[in-house]
Amino acid sequence: MSVKIRLQRHGKKGKPFYWIVAADARAKRDGKYLEKLGTYNPNVNPAEINLNIDETVEWLQNGAQPTDTAKAILSYKGAMLKNHLIGGIRKGALTQEQADAKFAAWLEEKATKVSDKEAGLTKAQSEAKAVALAAEKAVNEARIEAAKPVVEEVVVEEVVAEAEEAPETIDEAAEKAAE
Numbered sequence: 001m002s003v004k005i006r007l008q009r010h011g012k013k014g015k016p017f018y019w020i021v022a023a024d025a026r027a028k029r030d031g032k033y034l035e036k037l038g039t040y041n042p043n044v045n046p047a048e049i050n051l052n053i054d055e056t057v058e059w060l061q062n063g064a065q066p067t068d069t070a071k072a073i074l075s076y077k078g079a080m081l082k083n084h085l086i087g088g089i090r091k092g093a094l095t096q097e098q099a100d101a102k103f104a105a106w107l108e109e110k111a112t113k114v115s116d117k118e119a120g121l122t123k124a125q126s127e128a129k130a131v132a133l134a135a136e137k138a139v140n141e142a143r144i145e146a147a148k149p150v151v152e153e154v155v156v157e158e159v160v161a162e163a164e165e166a167p168e169t170i171d172e173a174a175e176k177a178a179e
Contacts, residue, residue: 002026005059005066005074007040008033017041020051020070022059035059040073046117051077057086081106 002025009030011017018040021033037059038051056079060066066074074080085099094102 003034003059003062003064005037005056005064005070007067007069007073015043017043020056020073022064025065045121046114049073049077051079053077053079053082057083061086078103078106078110 003022004025005020005022006029007018008021008023009016009018019033019036020038020040022035022037023031023033027033035055037056038049041048051073056074060074060079060083071080082103085094085103088094089096089099
């Protein structure tokens with residue numbers, strides 16, 4: 001029986017959520033699986049991946065073949081590196097302590113990169129919000145300025161019309177009232 005490590009889709013339309021599973025290669029995409037190894041949520045930035053690395057490495061050691069997408073996810077989380085290091089231990093190129101030290105150093109470096117990316121994303125989002133707010137303020141001020149002259153012109157025209165109709169003296173006002 002050929003075993004594949006692949007993604008099993010869950011979630012609703014437009015909002016995918018995946019389980020990372022070890023399944024028989026002949027099974028349907030969302031069908032029966034042998035073991036659930038983790039989850040993958042691409043709806044957030046950066047994507048959220050939960051993976052049981054030890055179980056995944058065990059499946060890889062037993063001959064399970066990851067699909068292309070699953071292989072990218074396993075590489076991102078370090079399961080492929082750990083599998084490679086275990087192969088080096090088996091061949092005698094490394095000791096267990098050296099392999100553990102290399103894997104721990106890689107995990108620390110990866111965590112630093114991810115935190116830098118998250119910080120960059122939040123910084124970019126805040127800058128984008130500030131630019132959008134400044135643009136919105138500029139548009140609002142332009143609208144206010146565009147509306148002011150029209151109001152002033154109308155008011156000036158009304159005052160001029162009333163002045164033309166208004167009598168010059170009190171006597172003329174009395175005559176108009178008498179008529």
